Amino acid sequence: MPRRCQGCCGMCKPRWVRLVDNIYPKNYLNKQPNGPKLNSLTHYSCRNPEKLARIAEYLESRLQRDLYRRKTGHVFVSMDIIDNLIKSCQRLDNFICTYLAMVTSLLENKDPELQMTGTQSFEKFSEIDKETPNYLKEYATLLECFVKMCHDASPDEAVRCRVRCAGLQGIMSMMRKVASDDLQINIWEQVHMNQILWGILFNLEEGLQASEEAAAAAAPTAAAPSVGGDVALLAEAGDGGGCASGSGPRPFDKAKEALEDLVMRANYNNMNCIVDPVLTHLDHNPDLWAPNRFAVFVFHTIICRIPKPSQAYAVVDRVIQHLNTVKSTPVKKAVVQVVSSIVGYAASDAIGPAVYNVFKELCRQLMQSIWSRDESSDVESQYREEVINTMVRYSEASPDTQKVEIMKYILSFEAQHVRMLDQSSQSQPEVEERKRKMLLKSLLKTVSMVAENYRTTVISNAFPFDFLPPLLKISMNSDPGIRVVVQNILQHLIDRHSYREAFSRVRLLPLPDSSTGAPSPRHDKPSRQDMQFMRSAMGSELLTHLYTQLQEESNRVDNFEKLYTTLCLLALETAADEALVEFFRLGLQTQDFLVSDRCGLKIVHKSAAMAVVAALFTLLCGLQPCKGIDAHVAEVIEQRNSKAPHFLPKVAFNRNNTAKSYATESITPELLFSTDQIESELKAAGFDTSTLRQPYESLMDLRAKLGDEINASNRGGFVGFGRQQPKRRESTFHHCKISATSCKLSGAPGAIVGKAPGLWRLRLATRASGAGRVGSAGPTAYRIWICLSARLGRLCTSRQLSA
Incomplete structure (x- = not known):
């Protein structure tokens, strides 16, 4: 029946329209639906699921009309009806898009009560797992509304606190709904993670700043906390948090809970999607790096809530790699302090290249600091001390077997990298020698501190x-x-x-x-x-x-x-x-x-x-x-x-x-x-x-021996600890031809071995020795000649040569 005929009289309306209309109270200020009529609509919808799409469209039209006419009571009734249908019906894919449009309309409204009602409805919807995937779900707009609520700036502190908490709760509900569904919105995309973490970090920052101001006002003469200080003290930083005392949950607590929930739902491949927006937020606000209480708290929260300890290395590695993009030494120092505070959680389960990547980057940062123009400044010295302490903290949490490997790598770093740096440097030899000694002392100091934590069982x-x-x-x-x-x-x-x-x-x-x-x-x-x-x-x-x-x-x-x-x-x-x-x-x-x-x-x-x-x-x-x-x-x-x-x-x-x-x-x-x-x-x-x-052996002999090894490594290229890599001789067409010819003419295994090059000589020597034991030099030489001829033929084919 056409929509324009539905308003003529009650008997002309379809039954599902009459059932919906009967639920609304006559007084538009009344927020309570008619209970028996609501049950009738629910029973009708369950028996006629094909009507659900039309019922949802009708509810949305009434919702939009009541919002325009400011009939707030009927708006709440519409949301109660749709919530009851979602809870009771099985086939929800018919009206999910309509439902999301209704929730978005409430969130875009300026009334805080309506915004919180929409958030509560979506939270109930996120707990339901029985709807089928739908490609048409518009979660992006809904996410923008939740993030906007996280930045609410209402003059009333209590209202502002409630709206922000509702926005953070909406973000957690959306993560619960779509984080593991690849057919819906990809919540791990950079554009979405930037929005989510922007809202979370904003409330964490507000709560921490409010607590610091309150602490400063209460005890103005108290000593300032140490850089990267007590995390347990930071966990209580949300006291007040922009919310009046006793008025409900605080945005700081909700933001911390949202960040933990986000980390727990991430896997190894998605971890950088969380870390990168955090680093970007801190870079845009350099005051959050120094002092770095806020940065330490955020990354400590992230590293402690990672579901698998082996994934913690991804966070540490990404923060260390971020040092390459930082130009300011105080900020670099703060980043290293953050790494030092979280590296212990990742070291115990890191294996293989993961360990060396961390120390390679930290040693490289140490070398760059020494080779900088102002290497003697106090800031650079403090930065180098932080880098050394970070490496020691990492080694403390590592097993003893890894401690030995760590010490070996640190010792080899100077020999591997300083020579390459010297070849490209234009500084005076005296300056280069002084910097090299400074680097060597720093590396040895690190090795000494690592060795102090090593427990020797067998020397x-x-x-x-x-x-x-x-x-x-x-x-x-x-x-x-x-x-x-x-x-x-x-x-x-x-x-x-x-x-x-x-x-x-x-x-x-x-x-x-x-x-x-x-x-x-x-x-x-x-x-x-x-x-x-x-x-x-x-x-x-x-x-x-x-x-x-x-x-x-x-x-x-x-x-x-x-x-x-x-x-x-x-x-x-x-x-x-x-x-x-x-x-x-x-x-x-x-x-x-x-x-x-x-x-x-x-x-x-x-x-x-x-x-x-x-x-x-x-x-x-x-x-x-x-x-x-x-x-x-x-x-x-x-x-x-x-x-x-x-x-x-x-x-x-x-x-x-x-x-x-x-x-x-x-x-x-x-x-x-x-x-x-x-x-x-x-x-x-x-x-x-x-x-x-x-x-x-005398001291002079040892020094001469050491000098010869260094000169040899300089001529031949550094491999390991001063060892010269031997040149490998490959078997070529010419070599195989000579070996095959000699084999055919002489028939003696010794002659064949003498002519064969490289790896072939080893193989032929093995076969020749075997032939000598059994006393069959002639047939063995013939078989070797057959192998060389086959090898020669393959080389001819590969080089497109004629016989």
Whole structure:
């Protein structure tokens, strides 16, 4: 029946129109529908679902008319009717578009009550999962209305609070409805996520700012919170939040809940869709970066609500990559502080390249800061400290196996990147050398802090073959400060029983008494693996470098003390049985060098080295059963105490020494430990002393060897730690032709192997050796010739050559 005839009389209207009209009260201010009539309409709609589309269209027309005529009561009745139909009927796809148009009309109205009614209706609709997908749903307009409500600026604080909460609730309802439906609006598109996060962050910022103003007014003399401070304090930042006390939920709480819900619905591929708008919002408001309480709170909320911990790496990686787009150093510092506050959540589950990508970018930022024009400014120094602390925080949350890999990568970074940077740099060599040392100190400081958190179980695991050699090469640096940091790294990785503090200063330990003895300074006997490490090439190389570092002319008091501590820790953790002989060898060889003509050290350095050897021997006396060695060490110490006290730690490491403190430079035999006597005592105790008199590699030889390796790596390109990549020889058409011809003419496997190049030579050698074992050189050579001929034919075909 035509619509124009429906208003003539009641009998001319269709039944579904009469059922709808009977629900409305006569008084248009009354918001309550007629209950029995509403049930009748619901029953009719369930039995005649084909009428639902017409009923919805009629309800929308009445809604628009009542809105125009300001019949607010009938507007509420229309929404009650449509809500009841949605709740009761099964086939909703017939009138969903009409329903969304009705909700949009309410949200676009200026009446706050109508806006909240539309939001509540859509929230009920979002909880229903029984409607079929519909390509015609207009959610984009609805989303714009919810975001607009999040920015409500009503003068009444209570009204403003309620409208903003309704807008945030509408955003959560929309996420619940469409986040997992690919046939509807793609809520993860940038244009939609920008709108959603704009509304959420706006309310979070308002709540945080209101709480800070209230706290400042209540306690104006209170100390300011630390940068990136207590997150638990930030969680309470919404007090007030732009809402009058006791007037219902706060926009800050709703915004935080909406952000958490959004993160929990995202997967790994969608995580950047959340992080990018947040970073953009912070960049458009630089005051939110410094101080960065707001940024820390937002990213802490994001990282804590990620459904899978393995996805947290995507957030950390994206924030770190954002450093490349930031020009201001204070903002960079704030970004790194944000990373430092959240990196612990991502480190425990990050594996493989994920770990290296984080450290690669942080090390690169450290290098760029050092190579900047104002690298000596306080801001740049603070920024570098934040970068180092962030790497340490990441390593703290990583397992021990990853800590070793992290230290290896940081050590290799300087060699891999600084050379390329030097080739493109136009600065003076002196400036480049100073910056390189600054970078190396920063990287070593990071490695030292990572090593401090490493728990060593087996020393060989803490010093893999590709970590200890480059670390020892760095220990040959001419800068004494760098050598001190390297010794700190070694001590952190060696010390398993907290010996380090007890042996931090060079001192003479009490010698075992002949009758009662003395308690051993060691907690337990070293393990078999640790003793094998000292007998291996790695342990020998470590002791060789410690021996040569005692001969450095640039050593300071700190260097000698660190070397003594490292030697004591090594002896306590690894020296047992034959390994003890190596430590006696180091002390005796050091003593021989100090009294030889090759020694050009000053009396100050010579006295410190002699004192280190004496202190080391007093420790070794408590680790071995030879009483004759104990008596000999006690006798030498007594002679030094009376004739040359500057060869003992008490005088040698007195920082107030003068020239008069060193009585004489002459060294008489009674002041030295006897190699013959110590060797005889060790032999009597059953020790193998065949290596006791073997000399170590000298300091000059080590430096020359290190220089040759660096020059070779510079010529051939850096691969790993100073290794030169071999040139690979490929098998070509010419090579295969020569090999096949030689094979056919000679028939001997040896002739074939001699002519074959590269990989072919290895294969032919294997086959030839097999032929020699079975005594069938002729047939084997023939089969090899057949293989080479086939290879030659394939090369001819690929190069389009004729036979």
